[in-house]
Every structure is written in C-alpha cells, then in structure tokens.
Amino acid sequence: MTDPALLARSRPRRRDAEATRAAILEAAKKQFALAGYDCTLRDIAGEAGADVALVKRYFGGKEALFVEALKASFGSDDLSEWDRQTSAREIATMLADSPHADEARTHRFQFLLRAATSPTTAPLLNVLVQERFLGPIREWLGGVDAQARARVFAASYIGFLVERLIRGEALQGREREVFIDRVSAIFTVLIAETGPA
Amino acid sequence: MTDPALLARSRPRRRDAEATRAAILEAAKKQFALAGYDCTLRDIAGEAGADVALVKRYFGGKEALFVEALKASFGSDDLSEWDRQTSAREIATMLADSPHADEARTHRFQFLLRAATSPTTAPLLNVLVQERFLGPIREWLGGVDAQARARVFAASYIGFLVERLIRGEALQGREREVFIDRVSAIFTVLIAETGPA
DNA sequence: CCCCTATGTCAACGGCGATTGACTTAGCGG
DNA sequence: CCGCTAAGTCAATCGCCGTTGACATAGGGG
Numbered sequence: 001m002t003d004p005a006l007l008a009r010s011r012p013r014r015r016d017a018e019a020t021r022a023a024i025l026e027a028a029k030k031q032f033a034l035a036g037y038d039c040t041l042r043d044i045a046g047e048a049g050a051d052v053a054l055v056k057r058y059f060g061g062k063e064a065l066f067v068e069a070l071k072a073s074f075g076s077d078d079l080s081e082w083d084r085q086t087s088a089r090e091i092a093t094m095l096a097d098s099p100h101a102d103e104a105r106t107h108r109f110q111f112l113l114r115a116a117t118s119p120t121t122a123p124l125l126n127v128l129v130q131e132r133f134l135g136p137i138r139e140w141l142g143g144v145d146a147q148a149r150a151r152v153f154a155a156s157y158i159g160f161l162v163e164r165l166i167r168g169e170a171l172q173g174r175e176r177e178v179f180i181d182r183v184s185a186i187f188t189v190l191i192a193e194t195g196p197a
Numbered sequence: 198m199t200d201p202a203l204l205a206r207s208r209p210r211r212r213d214a215e216a217t218r219a220a221i222l223e224a225a226k227k228q229f230a231l232a233g234y235d236c237t238l239r240d241i242a243g244e245a246g247a248d249v250a251l252v253k254r255y256f257g258g259k260e261a262l263f264v265e266a267l268k269a270s271f272g273s274d275d276l277s278e279w280d281r282q283t284s285a286r287e288i289a290t291m292l293a294d295s296p297h298a299d300e301a302r303t304h305r306f307q308f309l310l311r312a313a314t315s316p317t318t319a320p321l322l323n324v325l326v327q328e329r330f331l332g333p334i335r336e337w338l339g340g341v342d343a344q345a346r347a348r349v350f351a352a353s354y355i356g357f358l359v360e361r362l363i364r365g366e367a368l369q370g371r372e373r374e375v376f377i378d379r380v381s382a383i384f385t386v387l388i389a390e391t392g393p394a
Numbered sequence: 395c396c397c398c399t400a401t402g403t404c405a406a407c408g409g410c411g412a413t414t415g416a417c418t419t420a421g422c423g424g
Numbered sequence: 425c426c427g428c429t430a431a432g433t434c435a436a437t438c439g440c441c442g443t444t445g446a447c448a449t450a451g452g453g454g
Contacts, residue, residue, distance in 0.1 A: 155357045159354065186387075
C-alpha cells in the first residue's frame with residue numbers, strides 16, 4: 001500500500017495550475033466521499049500533494065470545493081454503461097458483491113448519501129439528482145409513466161446500494177442465490193414498461 | 198414557531214437528574230439526526246434547556262452520547278406497528294407522502310443514514326442493523342429463506358425512504374398513483390413467501 | 395432551621411482547522 | 425542572462441468546540 005501523498009510529493013508536479021487544481025478536486029472527491037464534509041482541507045491538500053492555501057486560490061473555500069466535487073462526482077453517469085438489454089440479473093449480481101469490488105461507484109454513492117443527509121447541501125442535491133440521476137434513468141427506461149417508474153427504479157437501486165454498503169462484503173452461498181433471484185425479479189419488473197398485474 | 202430552547206428555559210425544570218438526562222438524550226437524538234455528528238454539544242444542551250457540562254456528567258462525552266442516542270433511536274421498532282396483514286399498499290402510500298408527515302420515522306432514519314456513512318460509527322451500526330432491523334424483519338416475514346428475503350425487503354424499504362427524503366414532499370396526481378401501484382406490487386412480492394415466478 | 399449533597403452554572407483552557415496575507419521560487423518572455 | 429508574474433509555501437490569526445474544574449444553589453433530612 002503506497003501512500004498517495006508521499007507518491008505525489010516524491011515527484012513534485014511541474015508547476016501547472018490546471019493540473020494542481022484537478023489533483024485537488026480529485027482528492028476532494030475521494031476524501032469527501034470517505035470522510036464526509038468533516039475531513040480537513042489539510043487531508044485533501046496533502047493527498048493532492050498541494051498546499052492548503054491553494055484550495056482557497058483555486059476554489060475559494062471549503063464549501064465551494066465541496067459543491068464542485070459533488071457536481072464532478074455526478075459527471076460520470078452510472079447508467080451510461082448499461083443499455084436496456086443489460087439483464088436485471090447483472091445488476092442484481094453486482095449488488096450481491098462486495099462494495100469494495102466497485103470502489104468508484106461506492107465512493108460516488110457515499111458522497112451522494114452524505115449530501116442527502118446534510119441540510120446545507122440537500123437543496124443542491126435535489127437539483128443534481130433530478131438532472132443527473134432521475135433524468136437519465138427516465139430516458140433509459142422510456143415508455144409510459146417514465147417519471148414515476150424512474151423514481152421507483154432509482155429508489156430501489158439506491159436502497160440496494162445502501163444495503164451493500166452496510167453489509168460491507170459479498171453475499172455467499174444460498175443466501176446469495178436467493179438474493180440475486182429476488183432482486184433480479186424486482187428489476188425485471190421495474191424495467192418492463194407494462195405495469196404490475 | 199416557538200423556539201424549544203426558549204420554551205425549555207422559560208419554565209426551568211425542577212431539579213431532576215433523570216428528567217434532565219432524558220431531555221438531553223431527546224435533544225441529541227434530534228440534533229444528531231438533523232445535523233449529524235458535527236452538531237455542537239452547545240446546540241444539544243441548548244435545545245434541552247441544560248448546560249454543556251451536564252453532558253459530560255451524565256454521558257461522559259460526545260462520543261458516548263452519540264452511541265446512546267443511536268441505540269435509543271432504534272429502541273422503538275418501525276415494524277412493530279405493522280402486522281403481516283398490513284397491505285403493501287399502506288406502506289407504498291406512506292412512502293409516497295411527505296417525509297414531514299412522519300417526523301419521528303424520518304429523524305430515526307436520517308440518524309441511520311448518517312451513522313452508515315461515518316467510518317467511525319459504521320461498525321456499531323452493523324450490529325444494530327442486524328439486531329434491530331434485519332432481525333425483526335426476518336421474524337416478521339417468516340417462511341423460507343427469511344434471511345435473504347429480509348435483506349431484500351430492508352434494502353428496498355431503505356431505498357424508498359431515501360427517495361422520500363431527497364424528494365422532500367408528497368407526490369401528486371398521476372405520478373403518485375403510478376408510484377403507489379408499482380411500489381405496492383414490489384412489496385407484495387417481497388412479503389409473499391413464494392419466490393418469483 | 396441549617397447543613398449537606400445532588401444538581402445546575404460558569405468561565406477558562408487547549409486543540410484544531412479554515413482562512414489569510416506575506417513571502418519564495420520556478421519558469422518564461424524579452 | 426534578467427526580471428516579472430504565476431504558482432506554490434509558510435506561519436500567524438481567529439473562531440469554534442469539547443472538555444474540565446471551580447463555583448452556586450436548590451431542597452430535603454436531621
């Protein structure tokens with residue numbers, strides 16, 4: 001396990017404002033996801049191999065950095081990697097695995113949860129969720145009542161991600177099989193255009 | 198909107214250690230849920246109409262207070278108010294309503310989310326979730342593969358609570374109807390003992 | 395009625411972390 | 425090669441918060 005801070009320091013970046021800014025943003029995305037809003041700017045700057053003062057110069061302050069990191073975290077879209085043919089079973093299997101098998105998505109998701117439960121960032125999150133999450137899902141699902149169906153899909157998806165996060169490890173044996181069967185069934189229904197019954 | 202702190206101060210409690218302790222705990226449950234671990238003891242004490250020093254005296258410190266509040270928040274069980282006959286539709290309707298219509302559950306749930314996303318409290322939460330959430334759901338569901346089915350149920354339930362939280366208001370009109378129909382269908386399947394298809 | 399103790403109040407301390415501005419240096423244009 | 429500016433560093437400051445111990449007082453038992 002190499003310490004990224006040391007790694008960054010060992011080969012001091014050639015002076016480059018844009019690269020430094022990007023490094024800070026990347027570190028912020030990770031730290032905010034892992035430790036929430038109460039990680040220190042020193043931690044973030046340290047991981048980026050930069051100085052705290054640069055955070056102020058490039059982003060204005062902690063709050064602004066948080067917002068920018070949140071937006072950036074939702075730039076890459078979870079769903080684009082799937083098409084409508086992706087079997088519900090693939091989704092279910094991913095959800096039965098360990099969250100550690102899927103670091104990037106897990107980090108982004110933790111970030112979302114943190115923002116969702118913080119009164120200050122909640123309004124911003126609402127907009128982002130609409131734009132970057134519910135919207136794409138709606139497009140992806142298509143068909144009638146797409147908005148309501150997207151809601152149900154998103155809610156279920158989020159729920160399983162939370163469960164996976166709390167669980168912390170992959171399911172095993174028969175419990176895994178049953179879990180995947182049941183979850184597949186749910187997502188099959190959710191993706192289908194026709195209503196229940 | 199009366200300020201509860203003022204309310205509490207206006208009629209200073211008759212000296213009563215137990216009542217004071219309870220007031221602090223109650224305020225802590227609320228504040229920790231609303232603002233997370235980074236709310237100040239001064240806020241909590243203020244809302245309880247007590248002094249910060251009493252937190253130390255009665256609980257030992259912030260960390261201990263947090264743990265106690267977390268446990269207390271899960272003392273009352275979400276599910277006990279339902280029996281297996283509760284229609285999936287009732288659950289779905291509750292989930293389509295505003296989170297504000299259901300303050301107690303919302304607070305408890307925010308607390309859970311916060312704890313789930315904090316590295317320090319996550320281990321503790323795991324135990325609690327097993328004991329007070331997954332366990333009761335398993336009993337409540339009964340039947341074969343109850344453990345796996347309880348997981349799926351819990352995950353879905355959590356997901357819809359998150360969605361409701363982010364949404365912030367009740368669904369309206371046709372979207373509401375479709376939402377309730379779909380969610381009912383899911384929970385009906387989840388409660389049913391037989392597997393999918 | 396008086397004291398004794400449980401209860402509640404207060405102010406100071408210490409640490410931490412964001413912010414800030416002055417300082418240093420790399421690197422490019424002339 | 426020289427200096428000028430953008431990029432990066434450093435240390436001081438300020439406010440906030442948890443903690444702590446000394447102090448005040450209610451209120452019941454002797």
